[in-house]
Amino acid sequence: MxxxxxxxxxxxxxxxxxxxxxxxxxxxxxxxxxxxxxxxxxxxxxxxxxxxxxxxxxxxxxxxxxxxxxxxxxxxxxxxxxxxVCPMAHMVDTEGLKMLQEQKPDAVTVSYINTSSEVKALTDICCTSANAVDVVRATGASEIIFTPDTNLGMWIKRKLPEVEMHFWPGYCPTHMLITVPILKQMRAEHPEAEILAHPECTPDVIDFSDGCFSTEGMIKYAARSPAKEFIVASERDMAYRLHLAHPEKTFHPVSIAVCPxxxxxxxxxxxxxxxxxxxxxxxDEDLMDAARRPLEKMVAIGRSSFDSGPQEIAAQVA
Ligand code: SF4
The missing domain is CATH 3.40.50.10800 (NadA-like)
Structure with a gap:
């Protein structure tokens, strides 16, 4: 080619x-x-x-x-x-969500952007991993239905323990491939490297890492970190993206974490x-109109300051 x-x-x-x-x-x-x-x-x-x-x-x-x-x-x-298509986005369906909303009538529904347009139309506000904590905080709600990523939901819950959260049992099949034994092995091979985890990873992977970040948060953190090498606990080609942003540093991908x-x-x-x-x-025009409202609210909130570095993680785990 x-x-x-x-x-x-x-x-x-x-x-x-x-x-x-x-x-x-x-x-x-x-x-x-x-x-x-x-x-x-x-x-x-x-x-x-x-x-x-x-x-x-x-x-x-x-x-x-x-x-x-x-x-x-x-x-x-x-x-x-x-x-x-994103398999995680298709783990939540409108019928199931409507049922949960009927069971939890006081809860505000926050959906990860990784959802279908139909699910967005039933959602109060969307979020991405770059602003999930700020979005939940901005609702002012004490009770949240969070779809579909349980791992991201648990990450938010760490930051906002006072909020009652009902998680949809969805997950990213790619980030679930990243395990602590894999990271231990990579750390043994690259002892100077910092480990950067995405919040779609499981809590034990996040705890083993040096920091938990959205993908753009990883790019920003790599710029300010004195480390010269990083292990990237996210989709494999995120390491290439980091390389484009910081060619003077080295980024090691988790080679099996490929999103097909x-x-x-x-x-x-x-x-x-x-x-x-x-x-x-x-x-459909009506579907777009209904799904636009929660998306526009998400964009208006913008990028969060939640992307954390090593110290913040250490404080949470302590
Ligand atoms: S990496 Fe995970 S969340 Fe992202 S598109 Fe692939 S399956 Fe969906």
Whole structure:
């Protein structure tokens, strides 16, 4: 494969179609290389709202491309592989959520952005891992239904122990592959490295790590840390994203932590989507209207200060 020729072709097509290429931090390296906007869910939502070109090509999983369409509905949004879906997002269904809401009528529903548009439409406010604690705090509620990631929910609960939280039993299959024995082995191989964990990891993995961060929080922390090496307890290609941001430092991925759905999108599919107008996101207008409200509230809250460093983790665990 002549990657440079393909990258050039994609860039030319983006110009011809007046399109912006938005790429999540877990995408393949060759896609990250040609991104106009590279970031986490929150950053990409913020950018999607402001896009003034005709089209958005979104390289991420289904709910991310849908969120871009909902937040900027006049744009044509391409999702280069419509089968690239987030399994965690599909662990929560509207019927089950409605039932839980009937059982807990006083609870405010907070949903991770990793949910379907239908679930968002039943949600009071969305969050990402970059602002989850601030979002829950901003509701002012003493009782929360949190969907769908139990691990992120437990992370919030550590920060806000006074809030009663009802967790939906969802999880990220990729982050669940990261275990303490794997990290112990990696620490033995790289004794100088700090371990950075994502809040979708299990609590024991977070406790074993030196800090727990959203993906953008990892980028910021790596800049201010004196460490030169890091073990990245998140999706494998997050290490490449960190390398792009800090080429002077070394980032070790957990090699088995691959999200197969993120990897369904290839640079060839990006080209084909643009060339043949394939993979256009289409959503019902009423559904988009209902799902926009909790997303806009999330974006308005912005990025949280919760991303923690080693000292804060130590204080929590103590
Ligand atoms: S890494 Fe996990 S949460 Fe992210 S898209 Fe893949 S399955 Fe979903």
């Amino acid at each position: 002549d990657w440079e020729a393909l990258k050039l072709e994609v860039r030319q097509l983006l110009d011809e179609k007046d399109a912006v290429l938005m790429v999540h931090n877990y995408q393949r390296p060759e896609i990250q290389d040609v991104a106009d906007e590279l970031g986490d869910s929150l950053a990409l939502c913020q950018k999607a709202q402001q896009v003034d070109r005709d089209r958005i090509v979104f390289c991420g999983v289904d709910f991310m491309a849908e969120a871009a369409k909902i937040l900027n509905p006049s744009k044509v949004v391409h999702h280069p592989d419509l089968d690239s 759905n993120m990897k369904k999108i290839t640079l060839q599919k990006v080209r084909d989507s643009l060339k043949h107008d394939k993979g256009i996101v289409e959503l």
